[in-house]
Amino acid sequence: MAARLVFLGRLEDAAGSGEREVAPGPLAEVLARLDPALAVELLGERVRIALNGALVAEPGGVVLADGDELAFLPPVSGG
Amino acid sequence: MRDVRLLETAFDPALEIERFTAGHPQSGGVVSFLGQVREGGGVEALELRHYAPLTLPGMRQLADSVLGRWALDGLLIVHRVGTMAPRDPIVLVAAAARHRRDAFAAADFAMDHLKSESWFWKREKTADGWRWIEPREEDRRDLARW
Numbered sequence: 448m449a450a451r452l453v454f455l456g457r458l459e460d461a462a463g464s465g466e467r468e469v470a471p472g473p474l475a476e477v478l479a480r481l482d483p484a485l486a487v488e489l490l491g492e493r494v495r496i497a498l499n500g501a502l503v504a505e506p507g508g509v510v511l512a513d514g515d516e517l518a519f520l521p522p523v524s525g526g
Numbered sequence: 527m528r529d530v531r532l533l534e535t536a537f538d539p540a541l542e543i544e545r546f547t548a549g550h551p552q553s554g555g556v557v558s559f560l561g562q563v564r565e566g567g568g569v570e571a572l573e574l575r576h577y578a579p580l581t582l583p584g585m586r587q588l589a590d591s592v593l594g595r596w597a598l599d600g601l602l603i604v605h606r607v608g609t610m611a612p613r614d615p616i617v618l619v620a621a622a623a624r625h626r627r628d629a630f631a632a633a634d635f636a637m638d639h640l641k642s643e644s645w646f647w648k649r650e651k652t653a654d655g656w657r658w659i660e661p662r663e664e665d666r667r668d669l670a671r672w
Contacts, residue, residue: 455577456647457658500579518577522661524648 448513450477454489456521461488474509474517495520530589530603532582537604539615546602546620553599555626557633559619565612571651573609574616581607581645588644592636596621596628603636607646638668 449468459465462485469477478486488494496503497518503509511517529546539560547556563572576582589601602620610616617640621632640646642665649658 453577455575455645456649460658497577497580502580516579518579520577520580520645521647523642523644523646524659524661 450511450513450515450517452477453516453518455518456524458488458494458519458521461485469511471511471513471515474506474511477511477517489519491521493522527600528586528589528593529601530582530585531605532576532585533604533606534608536610537606537615537618539618542602542604542618543620546600546622550599550622552624553622553629554624555629556620556622557626557629558602558621559617559633559637560615561617561637563610563612563614563616568652569612569650570653571609571611572614572616573649573651573656574605574607575647575649576607577645584643584645585640588636588639592621592632595635596623596632597625598623598628598632601632601636603640605640605644605646635672638665638672641665642669 450471451466451468453466454462469480478489496506497520498509499516509517543558550556585603585605589603592601598621600622602618604618606616619633619636621629623629642661647658649656
């Protein structure tokens with residue numbers, strides 16, 4: 448089992464794919480195992496985070512469990 | 527009353543407005559806004575992405591807040607995702623009300639919030655390839671009107 452990261456918008460290009468399986472654990476540890484340039488993008492001030500479809504106010508406290516989906520949402524550009 | 531849809535394939539705005547209007551015979555006014563893919567600038571295609579767990583639920587919440595704010599008989603929000611060509615319809619908002627001012631304001635509010643708060647990401651294709659569209663400052667200013 449694993450957790451899944453989902454990259455929306457331009458973050459998909461930064462990550463090289465729309466999603467990626469990662470080993471579960473605290474978010475800080477998950478990010479530390481990624482390419483540092485990507486981690487910096489994901490931690491951008493304007494990037495929101497959703498855990499299993501719900502927006503997270505305090506990403507620092509997120510711990511990913513097996514089967515969790517964590518989405519990184521850059522500023523929107525719709526309509 | 528509330529009809530909110532996210533579509534993967536093309537829709538016919540005229541047909542949608544006709545059905546919506548026919549469904550609200552008691553309304554004195556129906557205001558609609560149609561957004562389409564702009565032609566020109568070398569744009570060959572436009573793609574809208576969404577995030578299923580958030581996008582449609584967020585559009586439904588937006589519709590509820592519009593209905594709570596103005597006295598409407600009905601509200602229609604139809605939004606495309608996927609790849610579109612120039613002149614393809616992207617978004618249709620229609621508000622039906624007893625009085626036209628409520629319908630104008632409701633459609634305006636809904637569009638401003640769809641543009642700057644809903645969970646969509648847009649990229650366009652030109653001869654140089656695909657490029658993500660960054661949010662526009664005007665869209666955030668438009669939101670501050672409310």
